Amino acid sequence: MSTEPSHEEHLSTSQRLLHLLKTRGPQQAAEAGKVLGMTAEAARQQFNKLAAEGLVAAFSKSRGVGRPSQFWQLTAEGQKQFPDTHPELTVQLLEIVRETFGEQGIDLLIEKREKKTREFYRHELAALGGLTERVARLAEIRSAEGYMAEYEVLDDGSLLLIENHCPICAAATVCQGFCRAEQAIFSEVLHADVVRIEHILSQARRCAYRVQPWSE
Numbered sequence: 407m408s409t410e411p412s413h414e415e416h417l418s419t420s421q422r423l424l425h426l427l428k429t430r431g432p433q434q435a436a437e438a439g440k441v442l443g444m445t446a447e448a449a450r451q452q453f454n455k456l457a458a459e460g461l462v463a464a465f466s467k468s469r470g471v472g473r474p475s476q477f478w479q480l481t482a483e484g485q486k487q488f489p490d491t492h493p494e495l496t497v498q499l500l501e502i503v504r505e506t507f508g509e510q511g512i513d514l515l516i517e518k519r520e521k522k523t524r525e526f527y528r529h530e531l532a533a534l535g536g537l538t539e540r541v542a543r544l545a546e547i548r549s550a551e552g553y554m555a556e557y558e559v560l561d562d563g564s565l566l567l568i569e570n571h572c573p574i575c576a577a578a579t580v581c582q583g584f585c586r587a588e589q590a591i592f593s594e595v596l597h598a599d600v601v602r603i604e605h606i607l608s609q610a611r612r613c614a615y616r617v618q619p620w621s622e
Contacts, residue, residue, distance in 0.1 A: 419444070419452055424461065424480065424487055429554060429570045431611050432465070432477040453478045461487065488554070488571050496577045512581055520587040527595040540596050541565045541617055565617040567592070572606050572613065579607060589615070 422442055427433060430441075439449035456462040461484035466474035503511045530547055534540045541557045545567060548555035552573035558566040578584045585607065593600040596617060604614035 420456055423449070423452055423456065424484060427462065427478065427480045427484070428488055429556075432467075432479040434475055434477055438478070456484070460484075496574070497579075500577060500581055512583065516581070516583045516587050519584075520591060523588075524591050524594060527591060531595050537596065537598055537617070537619060538565060540598075541567055544592070544596065560616075567600075567615040567617055569606075569613040570611075575606060582607065592617075 419442070423438060426438055426441060433441075434446075435450035435453060436446035438453070439446045442449065453462055453464070457464065457478075460481060462478050463481050464476050464478055467477050468474045500512065500515075503515060507514075527544065527547065531540050531543055534543055538559065545555040545557045548567075548569060552571065554570035556568050556570070558568065560566055572578065574584060585602075585605070589600055589602055592615060597620060599618045599620055601616045602613065603616050604610040604612055606613050
């Protein structure tokens with residue numbers, strides 16, 4: 407049995423709290439403490455430290471009768487703790503391509519990236535049979551690429567591919583063709599209908615895709 411420490415064990419308490427907010431959205435101190443194995447008061451103290459650094463902020467939310475509950479969420483500075491792939495350089499290069507070669511140049515760039523990505527994903531998923539197995543492997547690949555991806559099996563039998571982070575968000579903001587290309591690739595390599603139901607560029611916390619077997 408391996409005795410190597412896990413990735414989570416390498417993280418400080420504050421890093422684990424930031425990671426929790428990134429992957430699970432706003433949390434109460436008690437909820438966060440339970441997940442991370444600490445008391446609600448200890449989690450609250452950590453959140454207050456992070457708030458002093460400008461990384462998280464508290465807000466109140468009503469849960470029916472009684473006093474509103476306090477939740478914590480990432481600020482814009484907190485979001486920056488998670489890597490983007492050289493955003494300023496990426497945007498600058500895209501603008502140069504657009505100025506030099508026009509929209510046709512951008513389209514060609516997306517097409518070339520789409521081709522390489524599709525080929526790689528197809529190779530990685532080729533030997534996998536079931537849809538759940540393919541989605542699980544795709545989530546692993548996307549996580550390795552920086553998307554903090556995971557998946558869920560829903561009550562109706564469909565699957566949800568979740569990406570809690572977008573390392574190419576800056577590029578996708580100035581050129582949304584990247585997002586359209588990715589959705590098409592997912593459908594092709596998974597052999598399934600894929601519909602984006604949450605989108606970071608539409609101010610959602612994450613990107614999420616509902617995945618179902620192809621309709622007959």
